[in-house]
Amino acid sequence: MSSRFLIYLFLISSFSGFAQTKLIKTLKEEDKIESSYHLYPSTLRMINLQNDPAFDELIRPVKKLSFSILKPDVYTSKDMHTAYQELLNEGYEEYIEVVNDSASMFVVGNESKSRTCILVNNDEEYYIADLEGMINVLKLGEVYESIANQDTSKIGLGTVFNYVMGENNEKRERAKRRKEREKNGEKEAKKESFQVTIGEEDNEKKDTTSEQVDSLNAIEEKKENE
Template identity: 25%
Template sequence: MRIIILSIFTLFIFSACEKKIEDPLKSLQEKKIHTLNLNLYPSNLEMINSNNDPEFKEATKDIKKLHILQINLDEESKKVEYAEWKSNQDFTEWESIFTARIDNADIEIKAPEGREDILYASADTKDGLFVAFLEGKFDISQLPRLMKSDLNLGPIGDFLQDKEEKEEQREKMRKLREGMKDTTVVTSDSIED
């Protein structure tokens, strides 16, 4: 009798232990072809929902972690790096659960077969390619509505805006330095009063 009970107990333990799926974006992040790397947790999602949108709150309430990368494909070498990474991903036991074209963005969301707590998403938009890995649960039926809503990203939006402004400022300074290299500098040894 003990053997039967022990066997049943062991089966319950093994069935309760689901295969751990590692975040595939970590290996993509190591290639350093991204321009944005965000790791969002429940507290960050609450900050994003500064307008207290109940639909956003309901859709994101069970998210444990959301990892987002914006991939920079402005150079051929980066396109090759991304294609290589993508070809090395094994999504054979994943099923496509959402595909759409919303506001000129091609979106696809996949989940491992039989799992609702892991999602991989990609969105090819006019602003670039975004990939995401979600741990936890997300109400996908809310996705089209959330994409069209005007979310105030709060401090995260401020950070992203500051980053864009800094990049623009760096580009202006780089052009100014290049322009100065091309011009002859005239100096005067004496200053008249």
């Protein structure tokens, strides 16, 4: 899935909204969320750098949009399917489902609670988007066209999205480097303790040999004297 598609997904995947679902609470408790971003009407309007009137119209009924990136090393495809089932058990209904061999997206909503939750898996990366309120679906086409026809790095939403993804990638890189350092540190420590052991063994060997030489010399001296 291209970043352009993900940006669009970021927009369309929610048609009504949510506050904080039980699912998000559980994920926080289980420490499976890598980072979360919360956007309110004011912040959403701020990212409309082009002052596109269609975008303003699209987000007018939005109360809050939250976007969570999940930890890829602890969150799996199985977790996503379990989460999807749990949402359905919570009273959410299926809106949209897109599945292929490397990516999938599930959009579920609870009309009475005015909440929507979107679960996305894109090449083993997992995202959850949550929206409280609604979006003006009639403006989707216009906004999509503006995203499709522009360089995403130059539009406000694209900038925010690229920043979020960039920051997340940096975080992952930092965690990876830290793990490598820890691993290397452990290796070094093991190596040092191994050398110390060998050194001790050598000293013991040296002591044994010198004792043996001394005793041989003593025997020879005794023989000569006799």
